[in-house]
Amino acid sequence: MREARDWYFKRAGFSIEGYSAPTFIIKLAGIPFTFPSTAARKRDLPLHDFHHILTGFRNDYIGEAEIGAWELRAGCRSLVTYWLNGSGVLLGLFIAPRRVWQAFRAARGQHTLYFEPETYDELLHLTVDTVRRRLGIPREGLVASEPPRRKASG
Numbered sequence: 001m002r003e004a005r006d007w008y009f010k011r012a013g014f015s016i017e018g019y020s021a022p023t024f025i026i027k028l029a030g031i032p033f034t035f036p037s038t039a040a041r042k043r044d045l046p047l048h049d050f051h052h053i054l055t056g057f058r059n060d061y062i063g064e065a066e067i068g069a070w071e072l073r074a075g076c077r078s079l080v081t082y083w084l085n086g087s088g089v090l091l092g093l094f095i096a097p098r099r100v101w102q103a104f105r106a107a108r109g110q111h112t113l114y115f116e117p118e119t120y121d122e123l124l125h126l127t128v129d130t131v132r133r134r135l136g137i138p139r140e141g142l143v144a145s146e147p148p149r150r151k152a153s154g
Helices: 003-013 038-057 061-074 081-096 097-106 126-135
Strands: 023-028 030-038
Touching: 003 038, 038 061, 038 081, 038 126, 061 081, 061 097, 081 097
Parallel strands: none
Antiparallel strands: 023 030
16 A cells, blocks of 8 residues: 555655645635645545545546545545535536446445554555455456546647
8 A cells, every 4th residue: 555655646746744734725726725634634634545546536626526426425434524525526516427426336335444443554554455355446446447638738
């Protein structure tokens, strides 16, 4: 999981410092909105990132909507997680309703890391396959391959 996390950070432009930051920013239509990072968010964010790794859902708008739908069905544990996931799903229902519904359906019989007994540091020592198996996620994840991205013109 550690190697997968490091790859995810590099690809997404994230860092471990983001987990303890006092605030976080969500951009909607290019407009940044700053929110306080609560203790529950700080506790759950590393596990949320692991869910991206385990499922294969990206960290763009559609991927956040997909992971939000998946986490809502597979299990959340805090009000802030419900709020962030619900907000992502609402946005996703406007931009990619079929993908959000598919992610929600895919979570049937699966569960999240939010209720697992291992700490984040303990999970770092496990393999992606081991954690997927524990959560009921298929070995290849839920997204077999990423769709091609549009190239920016001009």
